[in-house]
Amino acid sequence: MQEGGKDIKKKIIWFAMGLIILIIVAVPIGFFYVLYNGNPYTNYIADKNVPVYLEEKGYTENDIVESHYVEPKHIINNDFYQGHYMVIFQEEPDVTYYYGITKNGKQVMQFCEKDKLSADGVTDIVETETKYSEKKCVNSLDNRN
Template identity: 50%
Template sequence: MLQKKLLVVILSVLMVSIVVVPIGLLYVLNNGNPYTKYLAEKYVPTHLEEVGYSKEDIKQTHYIEPKHLINKDFYHGHYKVIFQDEPTVVYYYGVTKKGKEVIQFCEREPTLGIVEQITEQTKHSVLDCDYSLENRK
């Protein structure tokens, strides 16, 4: 009797694993890691408020999941920000793995659909930015 119950429990766990693991894997591949999304959505808006930006200063924000490897010192997700007074430039922010600090990435892009990076100083760029495409190994 005990062996039969043990066999039923083992088979149940095995069947649940066979179903749940692939569903979870597909979710993470399509939507990104929910933990990194939570961290970005928690820390970046707070950081923007702390440095003096109000909700009226910001035109658009949302979490994005890059499809390529990024700097290994940061969590994989980025937080995309477009400011009201500079609507043609996209800024990216990341959260560090050590200390959960919010850092602006040096890479900025025009919003015009052109795939190139802006390298010169812009209105909302900071001097202590970090590169998302460095330190990837």
Template identity: 65%
Template sequence: MSKKAIWIIISLILLTILTSPFGIIYLLNNGNPYTKYIANKNVPQYLHEMGYLETDIEDSHYVEPKNGINNEFYRGHYMVIFKDESDVTYYYGITKKGKNVKQFCEKHKISSDGVTESIEGKTKYSEEKCAEMF
């Protein structure tokens, strides 16, 4: 091997080592781009198939959970708030096997004083078969 080839290999290795922390920080702050893509693609389609229109939904977007989750699901979730139940936040996940959308049983409710509480009982948009988030 020539000296030029050795320097190129060494430079590539150093570049990889130096840029890896930036990639890790990006993933920790923003989540996996692939997970975000499949959530943004599959969950709105699932909600449409369930009969929900865009006019029924106040807010919906991809979220990256701060804690550990059910290992059968991709890490990123999709958060949905319906207009006529705007104090309850629903979460949907994508299964690793089959990429199916499932609603999580855990929901959050924001009280009048701004405190977020977990809800595990039935609510207006609760699905009969839900999955455990944790």
């Protein structure tokens, strides 16, 4: 009977060691994934909500040159999830628009700041009204504590 007890103790020890090794390996991998790719949940809700929002605004795939989730390298407005959804429109290829998702209610809103590529290849952040600017936009750099 003691032999059976020793086998169970060995199994528990091996299981515990395996679990510790898994944690030691998985935590850094997860950390670097989120560091370089952003939060997968934020990416998911942006990919799910922003294209629907743009479609409701009347934009089609033909109107858009490029659109996808991006992770800003600075802290943004605390009312929004950290990730952005960038959109470049066909008729205005030198301007990149950014959309965010509110933490409360998961509403899509356009950020007032846009990246404008100048003729000399320099990108500037502008808040002036452009062709696809929405009347109600939110400043992504407000409310950052």
